[in-house]
Amino acid sequence: MPVSSNDETKQNQTARQRNANVHQDRDRTTKIVHSQFDNIGLTKRNAEYMFKFHQEIAKTKLTPQQQADREHEMVSELLAGQKTGKTARNMWGTVDQKVQSILNPPKPKPDARRDYWPNAAYNALLLFVIFTFLYGITFFFTKTGTRGMMGITGIILSAAVAGLGIPLMTMLIQPGVKHKYPLWIRIIMMIGFFIVWMAIFFFAGMIPAVINPILNPYVYIGLGVIGVVAAYFVKRNFQITGGLF
Numbered sequence: 001m002p003v004s005s006n007d008e009t010k011q012n013q014t015a016r017q018r019n020a021n022v023h024q025d026r027d028r029t030t031k032i033v034h035s036q037f038d039n040i041g042l043t044k045r046n047a048e049y050m051f052k053f054h055q056e057i058a059k060t061k062l063t064p065q066q067q068a069d070r071e072h073e074m075v076s077e078l079l080a081g082q083k084t085g086k087t088a089r090n091m092w093g094t095v096d097q098k099v100q101s102i103l104n105p106p107k108p109k110p111d112a113r114r115d116y117w118p119n120a121a122y123n124a125l126l127l128f129v130i131f132t133f134l135y136g137i138t139f140f141f142t143k144t145g146t147r148g149m150m151g152i153t154g155i156i157l158s159a160a161v162a163g164l165g166i167p168l169m170t171m172l173i174q175p176g177v178k179h180k181y182p183l184w185i186r187i188i189m190m191i192g193f194f195i196v197w198m199a200i201f202f203f204a205g206m207i208p209a210v211i212n213p214i215l216n217p218y219v220y221i222g223l224g225v226i227g228v229v230a231a232y233f234v235k236r237n238f239q240i241t242g243g244l245f
Contacts, residue, residue, distance in 0.1 A: 037075070046078050049088035052095045060103060070102060108239065116167050118238035122231055124163025129227035131155045136220030151212030152223075154204030161200050165193050170241065 036054075037047040050071065057067050074088075081091055092098040135149045150158075172179070172186040179186065204212075215223075234240070 040075065041079050041082075042075070043082060043087070046082065046088045049095065050075065050078070053088075053098060056095055056099050057102070060099065062102075074098075111239070111241075113171070115239045115241055118234055119167040119170070119240055120163045122163070122234045122238070122240050123166040124159045125227050125231040125234065127159035127162045128155060129224050129231060131159060132220040132224035132227060136217040136224060139217035139220075149214050150205050151207060151209060151214050153212035154201075154207050157204045157207075158197075158201045161197055165197060167241075169193060 037050040040047075042050065053074070054067075054071060057070065060067075062070070074092075077091065078086075078088055081087075088098075092101070131150065132155060135155070139149065169190050171177075172181075172190060181189070
């Protein structure tokens with residue numbers, strides 16, 4: 001059945017009206033969003049920046065709550081910055097740059113003091129891996145069997161002491177830092193630690209077997225593999241600045 005010209009006209013009018021309503025809704029939504037940043041103490045330029053940021057951050061995979069938290073933090077920083085004449089552009093660059101810095105935040109600068117415990121754990125694990133592999137593998141190439149091998153308690157003790165000390169030694173020679181002691185004293189301190197650690201390593205091998213059992217070489221190798229996985233996890237998830245490797 002052919003469509004009359006009147007019906008076509010009505011359909012076109014309906015489509016135009018629908019499009020007009022959509023545009024009105026968009027304009028109304030835009031005004032509502034924009035008004036969130038008006039009359040809260042921001043300058044017109046900073047309010048416009050926050051409005052554009054709101055539009056761009058909404059396109060990311062951040063949850064609505066994460067987006068709102070970021071905007072709240074930024075508004076607080078802006079209100080404080082405005083007191084000294086700062087603008088959003090001065091503080092964060094363009095809107096796109098700010099969004100990217102949120103999605104891909106820069107890694108914090110290495111700090112030996114802040115990262116002491118991750119560094120200590122990482123180095124202790126490395127020494128543990130070295131000792132367990134050493135004693136586990138050399139068993140198959142010697143004729144003395146377990147003689148000369150260290151027990152598991154001695155290995156853990158030696159690795160722990162070394163792990164705790166190596167980051168401290170790293171701090172003593174860290175460049176670009178004002179050190180409390182002159183270089184010659186720091187060198188003596190490092191030598192002193194090495195001597196103490198060697199003494200602990202020596203006496204660790206003398207711990208009675210009842211509390212320091214020598215394990216099966218396959219067990220040592222298995223523990224070494226576990227140590228490698230643990231060290232990799234620490235290295236991947238923390239800032240390691242004073243590692244042996």
